[in-house]
Amino acid sequence: MVTVQEKAAKQYLAALQAQKAAEDAVSMAKQLLCEALDDAGQTVVEVGGQSVQMVEAVRRTFDADLLKTLVDDSTFVMVTKASVDSKKWDKARKQRLVSDEVEATIIKETPYIAIRVADIADAGENATDKVA
Numbered sequence: 001m002v003t004v005q006e007k008a009a010k011q012y013l014a015a016l017q018a019q020k021a022a023e024d025a026v027s028m029a030k031q032l033l034c035e036a037l038d039d040a041g042q043t044v045v046e047v048g049g050q051s052v053q054m055v056e057a058v059r060r061t062f063d064a065d066l067l068k069t070l071v072d073d074s075t076f077v078m079v080t081k082a083s084v085d086s087k088k089w090d091k092a093r094k095q096r097l098v099s100d101e102v103e104a105t106i107i108k109e110t111p112y113i114a115i116r117v118a119d120i121a122d123a124g125e126n127a128t129d130k131v132a
Helices: 004-040 064-070 073-079 086-094 100-106
Strands: 044-047 050-053
Touching: 004 044, 064 073
Parallel strands: none
Antiparallel strands: 044 050
C-alpha cells in the first residue's frame, strides 16, 4: 500500500523533473529563436499580439576592492550591499573569532522547510542533493 507521504514525495519528484524539463525547453527555444532571428537578419518578431525581441545585453561584475581604493567611503557605502557569508561566518565561529553574545545579537533566524532529494543507490559520498 502506498502511503500519503510516498504519494506526496512522488508528486514532488515529478514536479522537479518537470521544472528541469521546462528549463531545458526554454533554453533550447531561446537558442532556436536567436538562430532564426539571426538567419532572417532581424532582432524582433511579433506573434500572437506580443513582441519578442533579441537584445544584446551585458552582465556586469564589479571589483569592490578596487572600487574602495578609487572612491570616498560614503560613495562606496552608497553603491555596495553589506551581507554576511554564512559559510565564512561558521568558520569564524569555529575559530572562536565571534563570541556567543555577538552571534545572539546580530542573527535573526527565519525557519523554513528544505526538501532534500538524493538517489538511494548513490547514498553516501557521491550522493547529490537537490534542495528546494
